[in-house]
Amino acid sequence: MDYGRGDAVTENETQQPAGYQVPPKCFHRKCPFSPMIWRSTCQHMSEQTFDYIVVGAGTAGCLLANRLSRDKSKRVLLIEAGRKDDYHWIHIPVGYLYCIGNPRTDWLYQTEPAAGLNGRSLRYPRGKVLGGSSSINGMIYMRGQSRDYDQWAQLTGEDAWRWENCLPDFKAHEDHHRLDKAGKGMPVPTSEFAGLHGHGGEWRVDKQRLRWDVLDAFAAAAQEAGVPATDDFNRGSNEGVGYFEVNQKGGLRWNAAKAFLRPTCYGRPNFELWTGAQVARLLLERSAGGALQCSGAEVMTDAGLTQVLLEPGGELILSAGSIGSPQILQLSGIGPAGLLRQHGIEVKADLPGVGANLQDHLQIRSVYKIKGGKTLNQLASTLWGKGKIGMEYLWRRSGPMSMAPSQLGAFTRSSAAFEWPNIEYHVQPLSLDAFGEPLHSFPAITASVCNLNPTSRGTVNIKSPRFEDAPAIAPNYLSTQEDRQVAADSLRVTRRIVSQPAMARYCPEEFKPGVQYQTDEELARLAGDIASTIFHPVGTTTMGKDGDPMAVLTPRLQVRDGAGGVIAGLRVVDAGAMPLITSGNTNSPTLMMAEKAAKWIQARH
Known part of the structure; x- marks a missing residue:
């Protein structure tokens, strides 16, 4: 059964120019040394500079990459620390049993011993693979309750987070099985149901x-x-x-990579994907006026540590999840000053909320x-x-x-x-x-x-500067x-x-x-x-109102600078931005957040 494309071609399988070094796995169609999508690539660009850099090819990252790369004038890089999603157990629904606890697909985190659990620590699965946690999760389609989003709007002061304003963003990518007949000219189940659900989007919702x-x-x-x-x-x-209704299609798991990357993104010449590439830290600098801005990232690849840079006015979007995003921010000097100094990291922005407010x-x-x-x-x-x-x-x-x-x-x-x-x-x-x-x-x-x-x-706090x-x-x-x-x-x-x-x-x-x-x-x-x-961590980079000392993000998901402004060119778009956990499974709310964020990012540019 073909769940993906074949293994990447190695460096030795292709004639390469003198001095060539293998960079991260890339799926750019235009690379002269990589005529097939799933091959290793050379540094085919004269400079590694992009309009948008999305860190984390998980639930939010895949949708963001899809939406942002629709604009052919913008060059988009999607970076994933894990491997491609060609492991067959990812796609067979019961295969989560073989993906959780497997270093091929899981970060293999453990929680600290907890007094409330009588001293126990727990296995803490997070997807380390293309598709992120949508490749190893329970596949349950659940939005939560309307009151969740109304509370977000109250806590952030942003009406865009109210339930009635989030509903269109849920529907925008939904492909609900109960509306299949409507697409063939047959009546929908009820008008109320059709008003609440979408059809024809990328995110399949199926009956068990x-x-x-x-x-x-x-x-x-x-x-x-x-x-x-x-x-x-x-x-x-x-x-x-x-x-429960599930994110499956034809009895197979429907993950974010299938939904939002294949086949659309892989056919776009302005889109590039690196796998096996882990962001070590963000590149931050001061403008002439002293404002803090993000200019790119340092990324560890098979070839070693390399830099990717943003075009002037570009944005780097952290979608590494409620564990990965606060870790990257802290390693980059954004977080609680005491914690950063403890590990010898220069404080760029003192934000005590980075890594706090974890809910599960x-x-x-x-x-x-x-x-x-x-x-x-x-x-x-x-x-x-x-x-x-x-x-x-x-x-x-x-x-x-x-x-x-x-x-x-x-x-x-x-x-x-x-x-x-x-x-x-x-x-x-x-x-x-x-x-x-x-x-x-x-x-x-x-x-x-x-x-x-x-x-x-x-x-969620770093243990070292590594x-x-x-x-x-x-x-x-x-x-x-x-x-x-x-x-x-x-x-x-x-x-x-x-x-x-x-x-x-x-x-x-x-x-x-x-x-x-x-x-x-x-x-x-x-x-x-x-x-x-149940593996629903949220809240570690929470959005909130101006003046809230624990708010890491603005209501539109821009990272604050700790001095009343924002860090130019930097957002966090993942479940860590949730100020309160939703009343149910958190995967689909994360997609909704990414849908909304993509529109804000594109409107700004």
């Missing part, structure tokens, strides 16, 4: 290709417990229970043994079962290999104290002790629940009383759902955490023992 009886029963039980059924989590209020969704995994029903634990327990699963996917692109990590979702309230849904369920027809461990030998389901609006805040060294990631999970209370209450909601009549025929038995734990204190402590991240 399988169902499970035991998950249908859980959905019915949730309704008996007061959670309404829904067929659309993305209308502004995501309250309800139903199957912590999921608490309750496991229930069942009887009289099938789960993946049984289906994948034998060679015959695994073979049958493989054949179903090979012939029909369906079955367990087409599964997203979570199939059934639910949004509800942990207690009557909340006016809006504040917890989210990811329900799975399987169970295991921890991610990466074998499935249990008994049939079981996992009902993972997370606090959508945590009040705990963490940090760009090769991973930063210290400290989410500080369950560090507030509010979060511990939601954790305890959400476990009780899970028990209430599972105890409903619709689940009775499966005789559910709580295996984890265990019915012996009942008090708030016990349940909060147990949450610390069994909870894990």
Whole structure:
């Protein structure tokens, strides 16, 4: 099966001029030594100067590169530290199991030990591959709630972030499966649905290709417990229970590289892509008037350290994610002055918010043994079962290999104290002790629940002045009383759902955490023992109003200079810019932010 193009041609396979050195992997069609897209290239330009430099070919970076390179007069460079996305497990949906924890596709971060997790540290996957985390994530299409964006507008003073002003940017790249018939002259599902969703864009939203009886029963039980059924989590209020819609196409993962780079960008002579190229630091200088400006970046490639420069008036856009972007800023002298001086880095802009305000969704995994029903634990327990699963996917692109990590979702309230849904369920027809461990030998389901609006805040800080060294990631999970209370209450909601009549025929038995734990204190402590991240870090380069000492960015995502102005030619466009985490999975909101930012950047130029 062809999931991409072949391996790059090496230096020795092509006749090169004297003195030639191999630079990073490049996909420029016009390179005389690289007639095919997926080949190594020479330094085919007399100078490495661009109108736009996008750092990070992940969710935001791929969309930005697409939108900015539409203008043929602008030269665009997209830089990715990871490799191309030709690993077959990226594209088979269940392949996330083989991508997370794999140095070919993952940065392999670990969090610092957390008191709220009873001293545990967690694996912290981040995509290090073309497509970024969209190549290894759970593929769930989720916008969040309208109130999330209205809060952003309030915190930043920028009405462009209000829900009604973000909706067109969600729709601009959406290709929703329920509107396929409308494109053929047939009626749309409802006029309301058509007003909320888009069709014909690059970002495919598909229906899952399988169902499970035991998950249908859980959905019915949730309704008996007061959670309404829904067929659309993305209308502004995501309250309800139903199957998630996913970013897949024809049973294959649909990542940002497929959506926004292939085939459009690769055919543009003004577009260039480097892989295996890691930004070491930004190049910052003072103008004649003393204003700080970004002039480019130092990039480590196969050929060594090289510089890429901006044309006068150009922009460098950091889209390296909530971990990578603050790390690059701090290494470049932009961040908390004390931290920078500690590591011998000259302070260019004292911004205490760089690396602060880290927010993430912590999921608490309750496991229930069942009887009289099938789960993946049984289906994948034998060679015959695994073979049958493989054949179903090979012939029909369906079955367990087409599964997203979570199939059934639910949004509800942990207690009557909340006016809006504040917890989210990811329900799975399987169970295991921890991610990466074998499935249990008994049939079981996992009902993972997370606090959508945590009040705990963490940090991302460099450990050394070396760009090769991973930063210290400290989410500080369950560090507030509010979060511990939601954790305890959400476990009780899970028990209430599972105890409903619709689940009775499966005789559910709580295996984890265990019915012996009942008090708030016990349940909060147990949450610390069994909870894990859903990999939704945001907020580490937050946007905010003028005068907010912790605001790293302006409401239009320009980097502040710490002295009341902005650093010319520098923005951050990724989930780190979110002042508050969205009420759901964060991939699609990041695309929306990039869509909006691209328009602002183009309008400025």
